[in-house]
Amino acid sequence: MYLNAERARGLMKDFGIDALVASTPENVTYLAGTVGWSNKVYVYSVHMFAVFPQDANRPPALVVPGQEVTYVSMQQSWIKEHYTFGGRSALIIPPGAKAQTPEEETYLGMYNNDARRAKSAGAAVGQALRERGLDKGKIALDQERVMPEVRRQIGEALPQATIVDGADLFRLIRMVKTPDELKAMRAAAELNERACSCASLAVREGATENEVSSVFRAEVGRGGGMWQWFHFCSGRRATGIFPPTGKKIAKGEMWKFDAGVVLGNYQADTGWGGVLGEPAKQQLDMWKATEAGFDAAMAEVKAGVMGSKIYRAMLDATKALLPGHNGNFAGHAIGLEQREVPYVLADPAPIKSQFLPPSSDFPLEAGTTICVENPTQIFGVGGTQIEKTVVVTRNGWEPIYPQERKLWVRPA
Numbered sequence: 001m002y003l004n005a006e007r008a009r010g011l012m013k014d015f016g017i018d019a020l021v022a023s024t025p026e027n028v029t030y031l032a033g034t035v036g037w038s039n040k041v042y043v044y045s046v047h048m049f050a051v052f053p054q055d056a057n058r059p060p061a062l063v064v065p066g067q068e069v070t071y072v073s074m075q076q077s078w079i080k081e082h083y084t085f086g087g088r089s090a091l092i093i094p095p096g097a098k099a100q101t102p103e104e105e106t107y108l109g110m111y112n113n114d115a116r117r118a119k120s121a122g123a124a125v126g127q128a129l130r131e132r133g134l135d136k137g138k139i140a141l142d143q144e145r146v147m148p149e150v151r152r153q154i155g156e157a158l159p160q161a162t163i164v165d166g167a168d169l170f171r172l173i174r175m176v177k178t179p180d181e182l183k184a185m186r187a188a189a190e191l192n193e194r195a196c197s198c199a200s201l202a203v204r205e206g207a208t209e210n211e212v213s214s215v216f217r218a219e220v221g222r223g224g225g226m227w228q229w230f231h232f233c234s235g236r237r238a239t240g241i242f243p244p245t246g247k248k249i250a251k252g253e254m255w256k257f258d259a260g261v262v263l264g265n266y267q268a269d270t271g272w273g274g275v276l277g278e279p280a281k282q283q284l285d286m287w288k289a290t291e292a293g294f295d296a297a298m299a300e301v302k303a304g305v306m307g308s309k310i311y312r313a314m315l316d317a318t319k320a321l322l323p324g325h326n327g328n329f330a331g332h333a334i335g336l337e338q339r340e341v342p343y344v345l346a347d348p349a350p351i352k353s354q355f356l357p358p359s360s361d362f363p364l365e366a367g368t369t370i371c372v373e374n375p376t377q378i379f380g381v382g383g384t385q386i387e388k389t390v391v392v393t394r395n396g397w398e399p400i401y402p403q404e405r406k407l408w409v410r411p412a
Contacts, residue, residue: 001078002030002181003052008173012054015355018137020166021125022050023145026336027170029265031060034075038067039145047121047150050079051128061128063121064110073107082109083116085124122153129158140166168355171341176367181266181335182391182400185369188225188268189389189401192261195219196270199232199259203276203410205251209234209244212255220261228260228338231271238273238382251277251412254286254382256375260338267338269371273384274408286322286376287384287407293318294374294386294405297330297345301390301397303366307345314374322376331372334389345370368392369400 012020022028025039031050038046049063061081064072066089072082091111099105118124129135135158143151143165155163177185199216213230220227231241234255241258249255256273275283296317300310311330319325329346332339341356348361364370369391377383386405390397 002033002178002184004173004176004178005056007176008052009054009056011169011173011355012140015140015169016138017140017164017166017169018054019129019132019134019139020050020052020170021129021139021141022052022170023047023142024167025145026265027142027167028062030170030174030336032062032072032077032079034062034072034077035265036068036071038065042067043145044147047146049121049125049128051125051132053132053134058132058134061132063124063128065121069107069110073103073110076102076106081128082106082113083118083124083128084110084113085118085121088117120150120153122150122155123157125154126157129161134161136160138162138164140164140169142167142170164354166355168341168353171337172355174335175333175341176365177335177369177391182369184264184266185268185335185389186401188261188263188266189270189403191220191223191225191263192259192268192270193401193403194223195227195261196257196259196272199230199257200272200274200408200410203249203255203274203408205276205412206248208246208248209237210246212249213244216257216259223263225261225263228262228267230257230259232257234276235382236380238384239377239379240383249276252280254283254384256377256382256384258373258375258385258387265336267334267336269334269338269387269389270403271373271375271385271387272405272408274410276410277412279407279409282378282381283384284407286378286381289318289320289322289325290374290376290384290386291405292321293325293327293376294372297372297374298390298397301364301370301372301392303392303394304363306361306363307342308347308361310345310372311347314372318374318376325376327374327376330374331370331387334369334371340369345372364392366392366394 051061232244233242235253258271297314314330373387375385389400
């Protein structure tokens with residue numbers, strides 16, 4: 001189960017929250033363990049919710065749109081109480097027809113249960129909370145995927161409830177990963193690593209940046225994932241995260257990339273770089289600075305450390321070998337979102353949230369997953385980077401997946 005129920009209930013108690021209501025695909029996955037499609041595709045018109053009460057004696061619930069009934073039936077969430085809304089879909093059930101599998105039982109159960117079919121998404125959320133005795137409670141609503149009309153429906157269905165914006169509470173709960181989450185993240189990281197390695201092997205003289213990128217995208221697809229970006233650039237373009245073009249890679253040029261993949265709603269992010277042909281001294285010096293800064297940052301990673309300390313260690317060690325370098329962060333937390341709490345490892349920035357600390361710079365907890373990354377670049381020369389994902393432990397860190405980082409030197 002992805003959900004850290006003990007941590008969730010503890011934080012809900014601390015903040016006086018009686019129920020969590022998830023709305024984003026990421027938070028629905030976190031609570032229910034299911035991965036939808038329609039709430040990703042129809043961002044502004046299809047709503048799906050998961051309800052999780054603080055009281056362990058009150059069962060959780062899923063509010064399922066018609067488009068997701070089949071997916072929820074197939075995935076067999078640990079949440080067994082389902083609510084739907086709107087009209088029935090086109091389905092003929094012959095007299096005497098009976099379900100033969102758990103998938104069919106769940107499917108017909110949602111289809112035929114008019115007692116738990118509401119007129120609207122908001123009304124269904126209200127019904128689920130009323131039936132759990134939470135209609136007068138304090139509800140943390142994951143507001144970031146709730147359209148104004150549906151928010152109004154929820155308010156009308158629960159006139160005596162106190163409804164607060166709860167997206168940040170979800171992020172605080174999710175900061176510490178469960179074993180099942182780490183397993184999902186490991187699978188995403190493995191796919192991303194494999195696709196990036198295949199793309200790096202496609203670097204050759206005369207190959208275009210687009211051709212290399214197509215290798216990455218194809219490998220991600222073969223693995224059942226979805227690529228989110230593949231910033232790939234070479235030569236003078238390798239001084240940032242430019243998108244790939246039809247530019248041909250030439251002998252002696254540096255090349256670099258940053259790659260993001262999602263698999264089962266869990267994220268992976270990585271990057272590295274190389275040279276086509278024998279590296280020049282300036283290119284090797286840039287890599288040594290990148291490596292030194294990265295290693296210095298990793299030496300600081302452990303439970304209780306502030307993100308700013310990791311960042312300052314990276315910046316100082318990089319600048320010592322590469323004067324003029326001015327990196328402004330050392331990475332970010334990752335999980336169901338590409339940037340999770342505490343967002344970026346950098347100097348403190350103010351946060352305005354009833355659930356989060358007042359500053360972005362607060363101690364990392366054991367079980368937090370972070371991407372540590374150090375890009376370096378010189379205009380007119382090129383650039384490189386190192387990025388790895390690790391799990392913060394009490395006394396250090398562990399890799400989410402084996403990730404060797406070297407300056408990739410491809411034969412010209």
